[in-house]
Amino acid sequence: MKLATIFGMPRPEKLRSAGTDGLRDSVLGRDLSFLLVRANALTLAAANAALAEHGLKARSYSVLALAADDARPTQRELAEFLRLDPSQVVALIDDLEKRRLVERRIDPADRRANVLIATDEGRALFARAQDSARAVELGLLAAVTPEEHERLAHLLRLLAFPG
Amino acid sequence: MKLATIFGMPRPEKLRSAGTDGLRDSVLGRDLSFLLVRANALTLAAANAALAEHGLKARSYSVLALAADDARPTQRELAEFLRLDPSQVVALIDDLEKRRLVERRIDPADRRANVLIATDEGRALFARAQDSARAVELGLLAAVTPEEHERLAHLLRLLAFPG
DNA sequence: CACGGACCGTTGAAAATGTCAACTATTCAT
């Protein structure tokens, strides 16, 4: 709510609202793109902070998750799914592989492609990291009922996977 | 499409789904953080593409929006609201100011601070850009009813503005 | 079978973003 609207009017100056609270009600506060950017920034920061204790970031966590899930993705599929350039996937996997959390295996069906699988160690670390990630997610959505939580996931999926 | 799925099948492995479609049902497909990252990436790309015709990006559009909204934010408030480093806000405003879309005015209540206001030209450009932005948003959420659309915005606001 | 075009992963460079410390001018509490 704009405090200025309570009073006669700003001449040049209006009540300076404290902090950024006044901006939440601006047009941007109704802009879905902006809300996504900001929600994403906060969520990512929280996730990265929680994953740091496992030596992971959101990126490497995602790669490890897909490897541990026995989806056996190729690097190209990884890149597409995570919306990263293939060269970034190389660096991500290089790191995980050096730590023996993950292995590249030549896809027998296409020797150009590498398929990614998690080691036992990788699966174990992922399980622990997943607990942290879930705790963060619940913390962020503490103000929301489980049904709303699921509804949010559903709607985000629509945006994340159009078509 | 991987032809391998046409044939009987290897051994340990599960059906190799075509492309990245199989990955959508992995654990990550239920991870809110991941969905946010991906939805954000797609939405941002669409928004930037649409805003490019006005010489804006999501960032500069947001700054212009707040300036045009007569919220009279200081640069620090802008930085906090947009979750940017204050130094990035400087560059953003420098650009908009050079294009005479926006002006810095010393805050009479605190001469250290600059307050941002849009020029008439800035307001006119913002109005046009906003039309593009809205069209994009509607396009992305074409599969969703207006009520669900509003519910999504509401839930995202909870994430974007905790407390 | 051999060719050409497309695709996979990899490398390295260039551009854009993000992060941080230092500095000036100003405010504010005491």
Next chain:
DNA sequence: ATGAATAGTTGACATTTTCAACGGTCCGTG
């Protein structure tokens, strides 16, 4: 009046993004 804190700015540095090029492999066609 003085010192601590804050707003904006600058410049350095790290990280991330984007792109073009290259060797190896696949596939359809002749």
